Amino acid sequence: MSLSKQEMAATVARDIPPGAFVNLGIGQPTLVADHLFPDAGVVLHTENGMLNMGRAATGGPEDPVDGDLTNAGKQPVTELPGSSYFDSAASFAMMRGGHLDVCVLGAFQVSAAGDLANWHTGEPDAIPAVGGAMDLAIGAKSVFVMMTLFARDGAPKLVPHCTYPLTGVGCVDRIYTDLATFELTAAGVVVRETFGITYDELAGRLEVPLRR
C-alpha cells in the first residue's frame, strides 16, 4: 500500500533526531508536527520569528486565538515553555547561518542532483511569491522534501532536471514520498524504502537512475 499523507508525515517524523531544531514548511510538512513525540524535545522554528512553537490555537479557553501569535502560514498558534521570539533578520540569520538541523519542504519537482523547485509554476499569468522558501532550501543542515512521487497528471516529480523555476541548487538531502523514500547522495539516488511498489517497478516508472 502506498502511504497516506499522515503516514508520510510519520515517516519524516521518525527520521528527525531528538532535540533537533526544525522548520516545517507551509502545507503538508506541517502535518509532521503531529507525529513528533513530545518527549523527543524537537524545537520547531517558524520563520516569522519564533522558536519552540506550539500547536495550532483552537480558540478554546486553554489556547485562545491571538492575532499577534501566528505561524508562517499566518495561522494562529500557541507558545510552549521555553519559546522565544526574535525579529525577521535574526530568524533568517538562524536559517542561513546553518543553525537549523532540519527543514521539511513541499515540492513541485526535485532533480537527481538535489535541485528543488517549489515556489513558482512558471506559468505566464501566475503571480510569483517566494516567501522564505529559497532561504529555507539553502539554510538548514538537512533539507527533507515531502511530496507525492507523481503529479496528478502522472508525471514523476523526481526528475533528471527540473523544468520548473528553481528554489535552490543541489540542496535536497532526502525525499519522502507516498511510494518510496530516497536519499540523494554523491553516488546517486538511493532508494531507502518502498511502499506498495517493488524496486523494479519504481525504477521502471522514473527516468532517474536509482541505486539500492
Add this chain to the structure above:
Amino acid sequence: MKVCATAGEAVAGIADGSTVLVGGFGMAGMPVHLIDALIEQGAADLTIVSNNAGNGDTGLAALLARGRVRKVICSFPRQHDSWVFDGLYRSGRIELELVPQGNLAERMRAAGAGIGAFFSPTGAGTPLAEGKETREIDGRIYVLEYPIKGDVALVGAHRADRMGNLVYRKTARNFGPVMATAAATVIVQVSEVVETGDLDPEAIVTPSIYVDRVVSVGTVAG
C-alpha cells in the same frame, strides 16, 4: 522623538515618491492605523517595502487600491485575499520586485547597519538571482545583494516609552526592529505609551535612537 496625538499627525509630511517600509507579517505587526492615516494624508507614487502586498480591502490593500503605489518590494504578494494586488499586477499597473524573505530582511538590516552590499547564498542559481553579480566563496556560490533604505518606516509595536524605546509582542515583532533601523524617519504605532523608565532596559528591542514619532492607538491586548 515626538509622541503624536493622532496617527494623522504621525504621518504628516510623507512626500510623494517616498520609499516606505511597512512592518507586519500578514496582519501580525501591521501598522494599520498609520497606513489608514497615510491614505488620508495623500502621498502618492510610493514604493512600498513589506513582506506581503496587502490583505482584503483594508490597510495596505486600500492604499494600493487608491493607485498610490508605483512599486512593491516584497517576498510574498500572492495570498488567498490579495485580490487588490493581483488585479493591479495582472493589468500592469504596479511594479513588483520579488525578494526572498531572508534577503529582504537582511537588505534592510544592511541599510540600517551601514553595510554597502553583501553576498547571500539565498537565491543562487534561481531566476531571482538573474542579472546579479555572483561570487564563489569557499566553494559555494553567493549573490551580491544591495541594501534597501526607506525614506519612512511605518512600524507596529506593543509599547513605547516617551523616549521612543520599543517592545513588541510575540510574532508581531517580525520586520519591525529591522525596519526601524533602515529608514530616515521612523513612525511607530503602539498599543500604549508608558512613562520613561517604565520599560525594563534589559527587555527593550528597539532602542530609542531609531525612533522619530510614536502614536498610541490603544487597541492591542496583553
